[in-house]
Amino acid sequence: xxxxxxxxxxxxxxxxxxxxxxxxxxxxxxxxxxxxxxxxxxxxxxxxxxxxxxxxxxxxxxxxxxxxxxxxxxxxxxxxxxxxxxxxxxxxxxxxxxxxxxxxxxxxxxxxxxxxxxxxxxxxxxxxxxxxxxxxxxxxxxxxxxxxxxxxxxxxxxxxxxxxxxxxxxxxxxxxxxxxxxxxxxxxxxxxxxxxxxxxxxxxxxxxxxxxxxxxxxxxxxxxxxxxxxxxxxxxxxxxxxxxxxxxxxxxxxxxxxxxxxxxxxxxxxxxxxxxxxxxxxxxxxxxxxxxxxxxxxxxxxxxxxxxxxxxxxxxxxxxxxxxxxxxxxxxxxxxxxxxxxxxxxxxxxxxxxxxxxxxxxxxxxxxxxxxxxxxxxxxxxxxxxxxxxxxxxxxxxxxxxxxxxxxxxxxxxxxxxxxxxxxxxxxxxxxxxxxxxxxxxxxxxxxxxxxxxxxxxxxxxxxxxxxxxxxxxxxxxxxxxxxxxxxxxxxxxxxxxxxxxxxxxxxxxxxxxxxxxxxxxxxxxxxxxxxxxxxxxxxxxxxxxxxxxxxxxxxxxxxxxxxxxxxxxxxxxxxxxxxxxxxxxxxxxxxxxxxxxx
Numbered sequence: 001x002x003x004x005x006x007x008x009x010x011x012x013x014x015x016x017x018x019x020x021x022x023x024x025x026x027x028x029x030x031x032x033x034x035x036x037x038x039x040x041x042x043x044x045x046x047x048x049x050x051x052x053x054x055x056x057x058x059x060x061x062x063x064x065x066x067x068x069x070x071x072x073x074x075x076x077x078x079x080x081x082x083x084x085x086x087x088x089x090x091x092x093x094x095x096x097x098x099x100x101x102x103x104x105x106x107x108x109x110x111x112x113x114x115x116x117x118x119x120x121x122x123x124x125x126x127x128x129x130x131x132x133x134x135x136x137x138x139x140x141x142x143x144x145x146x147x148x149x150x151x152x153x154x155x156x157x158x159x160x161x162x163x164x165x166x167x168x169x170x171x172x173x174x175x176x177x178x179x180x181x182x183x184x185x186x187x188x189x190x191x192x193x194x195x196x197x198x199x200x201x202x203x204x205x206x207x208x209x210x211x212x213x214x215x216x217x218x219x220x221x222x223x224x225x226x227x228x229x230x231x232x233x234x235x236x237x238x239x240x241x242x243x244x245x246x247x248x249x250x251x252x253x254x255x256x257x258x259x260x261x262x263x264x265x266x267x268x269x270x271x272x273x274x275x276x277x278x279x280x281x282x283x284x285x286x287x288x289x290x291x292x293x294x295x296x297x298x299x300x301x302x303x304x305x306x307x308x309x310x311x312x313x314x315x316x317x318x319x320x321x322x323x324x325x326x327x328x329x330x331x332x333x334x335x336x337x338x339x340x341x342x343x344x345x346x347x348x349x350x351x352x353x354x355x356x357x358x359x360x361x362x363x364x365x366x367x368x369x370x371x372x373x374x375x376x377x378x379x380x381x382x383x384x385x386x387x388x389x390x391x392x393x394x395x396x397x398x399x400x401x402x403x404x405x406x407x408x409x410x411x412x413x414x415x416x417x418x419x420x421x422x423x424x425x426x427x428x429x430x431x432x433x434x435x436x437x438x439x440x441x442x443x444x445x446x447x448x449x450x451x452x453x454x455x456x457x458x459x460x461x462x463x464x465x466x467x468x469x470x471x472x473x474x475x476x477x478x479x480x481x482x483x484x485x486x487x488x489x490x491x492x493x494x495x496x497x498x499x500x501x502x503x504x505x506x507x508x509x510x511x512x513x514x515x516x517x518x519x520x521x522x523x524x525x526x527x528x529x530x531x532x533x534x535x536x537x538x539x540x541x542x543x544x545x546x547x548x549x550x551x552x553x554x555x556x557x558x559x560x561x562x563x564x565x566x567x568x569x570x571x572x573x574x575x576x577x578x579x580x581x582x583x584x585x586x587x588x589x590x591x592x593x594x595x596x597x598x599x
Contacts, residue, residue: 038063041122044072044111047095051103051132057095058111058122066115070094073121074109076178080124081108085177102205104131137537144208144534148512149497151504154189156196159212166192166200167513169403169478170492173254173262173294174485179203181294182480182492182513183216183264186249189509198249199266201297207490207515208535213297216264220244221287223304224268231283231308234374235315237275246271248284251335251403251478254294263367264289264300265336265348273321280319280328283309283375286336286350288367306368307348309333310375310385317376324398330355331385335478337406338367339415339438347438349389349417352402356454357417358386359406359439389440390417390433394454401431401457403478411487412524417442417450419457420477425508426464426499427560428477430491431457432526445525456557461528462493463555464562471501474562476514481526489518491528498562543588546595547572552579570597 039062048055056072070090075081090096094111101107107129111122132140147153150165168187174180181203186193193200197215204210224247229239248269256262266289270282286307289300309329311317319328332354339347346364351357363370372384392399403420414434421429433442433450440451448455462479466472475496483489494511501507515533518526530553552568568579576584576598584598 038116039067039113039120041111041113041120043123044109044125044127046125046127048097049127049130051130051136052101053097053099054101054107054109054127054129055095055097056109056111056125056127057093058090059094060111060113064115067113069114070112072096072098072109072111074098074107076102076105076107077176079108080121081110082121083112083119101129103129103137105129134537134539138539141535141537143536148510149501149507150510150512151189154192154510156192159192159196162202162212163210164202164513164515165189166511168494168511169251170480170494170513171251171253171264172480172482172490172492173256174482175256175262175294176259177293177295179205179295180207180482181254182210183252183254184513185251187511189506189511199252199264201294203294206535207533210513216289216297216300217249217266217302220247220268221302221304223287223302224270224285227285227305227308228270228283231375235274235317235376237317240272242271242282250284253336253338253405255338255340257340257367260292262291262294263338264291265306265338265367267334267336269334274317274328278321280317280321280323283329284333286333286348290367303367306336306362307333307350307372307385308375310382312377312379312382314377325396327354327397329397330379330382331358335403337404339406339408341408341438342410347406348386349404349406350386351404353399354397356388356391356399356401357404357419359389360384360386387439388451389435390419390442390450390457391454392421392450392456405479405481407481407483409489409520409524412520414524415442416481416526418461418479418481420479421457422559424475425496426474426562428475428496429460429464429557430462430477430479430493430528432459432461433457434524459525460555460557461491461526463557464498464560465530465553465555466498466562466564467551467553468565471498472562472564473514474498474508475511481518489520489526490533491516491518491526540590541593543590546570546586546588549578552581554580568597 042059044056044058073081073085073087075085088096088098109125113120146163153161166188169185170182172182183199183201186198198217200215201213202210250267252264252266254264269284272282273279288303288306291300310331311328312330317328332352335352337349346362348362349359392401400422401419405418408415416434419431433444435442442450444458446458462476464474473495479493492515495514497507497510499508517529517533550568551565553563553565569577570586571577574585581598586597588595
């Protein structure tokens with residue numbers, strides 16, 4: 001019986017389908033089963049170790065005639081690494097040396113072969129590199145060499161040389177692959193970033209050398225303008241069609257939720273005013289992106305709207321644009337920070353100027369508030385938009401504080417809220433307060449209750465400054481605070497060049513990313529180091545090394561002033577013989593590596 005044409009087409013499509021399915025299955029590299037297929041691979045063995053390398057060997061048996069490639073894949077964090085992680089090729093004896101490793105660090109290693117259009121893996125081995133002595137660390141140490149005055153490499157075509165150039169409002173997350181990933185506000189010298197999307201990214205293994213990756217968002221999310229007009233309609237306002245070029249992309253916050261899930265909260269600032277010239281400015285939105293692997297910079301999936309500005313002024317929105325202290329919004333939906341608490345609850349902390357900083361619990365599965373009413377009404381109507389946790393001036397909506405970053409330090413038992421204070425260009429500085437509860441009260445080091453009464457937050461942890469022989473830094477704030485999982489904490493922010501450096505009228509727009517170590521005092525307060533992090537080997541300091549002349553900078557608050565150093569002399573008899581603390585005394589606890597000067 002001869003099939004008709006219709007049946008022949010069905011048969012042809014069926015065979016095409018089977019062929020495509022076969023090719024897809026045969027080319028997959030997702031087969032992670034040890035010994036799968038027609039070959040068996042031995043667990044790797046270590047034949048030599050150094051502080052920076054591991055020499056490994058393995059064996060393979062079975063149908064080896066189809067094998068075209070052999071090698072080893074390895075990772076610090078992934079227990080069953082694949083070729084998508086770090087890879088080194090093996091020689092004909094199925095051996096290889098994995099180099100460029102970190103001393104005293106454990107690595108997961110699997111052998112693999114490729115043949116018959118598939119990858120086959122061994123079981124994993126865990127191996128640890130040798131530890132370096134302090135002398136070896138010092139001998140092998142290479143100091144960072146990137147330039148701070150990066151005008152010559154600021155352009156988009158030079159982005160592979162940026163390292164930490166063109167960084168503004170960074171957020172940093174340590175991922176499963178051992179890389180630190182950094183994302184940022186859209187800002188750069190000469191607006192070079194506009195060539196490559198939004199929320200630009202880079203990554204580093206050592207917090208010193210950073211690889212530029214590109215923008216994670218290529219265009220304004222589709223939901224933004226419809227959501228804006230949906231709210232405007234509820235307010236009785238006409239629809240708008242703002243220029244796409246006028247939207248702002250500000251201050252992302254990235255956190256690892258769990259293995260295979262990362263969240264980025266981002267700010268979109270809408271252009272225009274609420275109701276025509278002279279009225280208060282348009283609202284902002286916080287949205288959400290998710291990614292299973294930040295190494296895939298194009299893998300961020302937009303999850304849409306999270307929250308917007310809320311007003312306690314009902315529909316009395318015709319607030320004059322210069323009525324700063326009485327602006328229309330209670331909460332400003334920018335500068336998100338995100339915290340996963342010890343009990344598994346998730347919190348969004350956000351805000352800028354306006355009434356202060358708000359905190360609210362969000363759903364663990366979606367990362368969003370469970371339900372939000374319309375973003376206007378009285379205080380009770382908008383309660384779902386968050387609770388006040390910190391304010392600089394109670395009742396004043398133009399108070400010069402923004403950029404909240406919240407972390408929990410299990411070693412001290414406190415939540416720490418870091419804040420950016422004052423204007424961006426020169427005065428920008430960082431403050432911190434702390435609380436035993438996510439919702440407060442947050443207290444400064446002087447006991448000021450920032451939650452219930454408000455006030456200036458202390459201590460100041462960064463301030464414009466200048467050591468001798470340098471231009472120094474200003475505008476050091478809007479920070480990320482993070483740890484490496486081993487008790488070492490870090491602070492990252494932008495630092496700006498001062499104004500008119502070397503005759504450059506735009507020098508204050510040079511923004512270098514700064515990463516600094518944090519030390520914690522015995523009473524549990526963070527101290528941000530005065531020099532940037534350079535992965536310098538940590539050698540114990542002896543008391544006799546402290547005797548002599550030092551550059552001393554008083555970082556007590558002075559609005560917009562770049563503090564310069566003066567000479568402070570520590571004499572061998574434990575007196576201070578020069579400088580602003582002349583006449584005082586000093587002592588040193590060598591066991592704890594703590595210098596106490598002038599009390």
